[in-house]
Amino acid sequence: MINETELIEQLKQGDETAFKTIVEQWKDMVYNTILGIVQNETEAEDLAQDVFIKVFEKINTFKGDSKFSTWLYRIATTTALDHLRSKKRKKRFGFLQSLGGEGDEKESIPDFHHPGVSLDNKERATVLFKAIGALPENQKAAYTLHKLEGLSYRDVSEVLNTSVSAVESLMSRANQNLRKQLEEYYNKHYK
Amino acid sequence: MTSQEKIQQEIEQTLQCLDGVKRADANPFLFTRIKARMDRKANIWERAFSFISKPAIAVAFVVAVMAVNGWALWDKSGPGTVETVTAENGSELANEYNVVASVDNYDYENLTNE
Numbered sequence: 001m002i003n004e005t006e007l008i009e010q011l012k013q014g015d016e017t018a019f020k021t022i023v024e025q026w027k028d029m030v031y032n033t034i035l036g037i038v039q040n041e042t043e044a045e046d047l048a049q050d051v052f053i054k055v056f057e058k059i060n061t062f063k064g065d066s067k068f069s070t071w072l073y074r075i076a077t078t079t080a081l082d083h084l085r086s087k088k089r090k091k092r093f094g095f096l097q098s099l100g101g102e103g104d105e106k107e108s109i110p111d112f113h114h115p116g117v118s119l120d121n122k123e124r125a126t127v128l129f130k131a132i133g134a135l136p137e138n139q140k141a142a143y144t145l146h147k148l149e150g151l152s153y154r155d156v157s158e159v160l161n162t163s164v165s166a167v168e169s170l171m172s173r174a175n176q177n178l179r180k181q182l183e184e185y186y187n188k189h190y191k
Numbered sequence: 192m193t194s195q196e197k198i199q200q201e202i203e204q205t206l207q208c209l210d211g212v213k214r215a216d217a218n219p220f221l222f223t224r225i226k227a228r229m230d231r232k233a234n235i236w237e238r239a240f241s242f243i244s245k246p247a248i249a250v251a252f253v254v255a256v257m258a259v260n261g262w263a264l265w266d267k268s269g270p271g272t273v274e275t276v277t278a279e280n281g282s283e284l285a286n287e288y289n290v291v292a293s294v295d296n297y298d299y300e301n302l303t304n305e
Contacts, residue, residue, distance in 0.1 A: 023222045031217035045218055049225050056229070116213035124208040147209045175206070182205055186198045 004068055011059045023052050029069070029149065030076045032116070036144035037080035039112040039133055047083055051076050066158060073149075073159040077141050084137070114148075131181040139174035142167055 002010075002021070010018035030051050035044040054075055062071055112133075117125040132140060138160065145151045145159060146167075157167045218224070242248060 020222050023225060027217040027221045028214050031221075032214045035215050045221070045224075048217055048221060049228055052221075052225050053229060053232075114212065115215045117208070118211075121208040124205045125212075128205050128208055148212060149214075178206060179202055182202045183198065186201050190194055190198060 005064075008059065008062065008064075008068060011056070019052075019056055022055065026069070026072055027052075030072060033073060033076045033144065033149055034080045035114070036132075036148040037077065037140060038083055039129055041115075043083065044080075047079050048076075051079050054079070070155070070158045073145065073151075074161070077145070077159060081137050081141060116148075127182065127185060128178070131178045131185070134181060135174055135177055139170050139177065142170040143174045143178075146171060 002018075007018050007021055011022060027048065031044055031048045034047045034051070035041065038044050038047065051072070055072065062068070111126045112129045113122060114125055114129065132143060135143065141160060142156050145156045146153070151159070153164050153167045153171070157164045160167065243252075
């Protein structure tokens, strides 16, 4: 089996077999990360394709200062967050249009079911994902990488290019925000 | 158990429901789709280049450029030329307007926090 460094070198030469091996080896990791952030399977698949195309086109900018997986996580996270930003912009524009009388259809956010969640936790996970979706970008990225990808705080800090203490603080604020949202949700649904 | 305690218990259980979650599997045909997209992209460029390199298009473009140049020369040598002020060099202009060199969006290894 070819090692990671050789694969990267071959990809830098434009080798298609190396590219295929890289896609097959890391596709689940990239897809799962994006899925956790965008919470939509179709969009996550398109974005995973975008990520690997970027990898193919920009592999020469990878200097090996960080692990290849860190670089991939970084591209995946940035791509997913950029997508959410552009979606938000479009939504705002749609809102302005609806004020002007055009496009008055209201878009409702569908419930998201992560395929990796066990059946008995499905309902709870849907509630939690809705709350995660409302977190600020950095908290959402840190929480997804830690909880869904199982990355340590150190690994998350490398992906987000920040310090371990900053990640600790992001996670603590994310948990606080999630608690607050869940409290509101359960207060409403228990009464 | 009071309702508040029950709510707190629900919150704890919900926060823990992602512990041990399995990784979602990507489409098994992801590579094929990526390849198809890359080929389509390459095809668009190929078509664009083949269109530009058609003799009629190339000649028309060269004639248009020459016509614009000719008109510019004729316009400048004619009466009523407007005096223009030009910056001596790019860096002077950049300094004056405090323009900073842009960072490559894909320089993922050297991202800085803003």
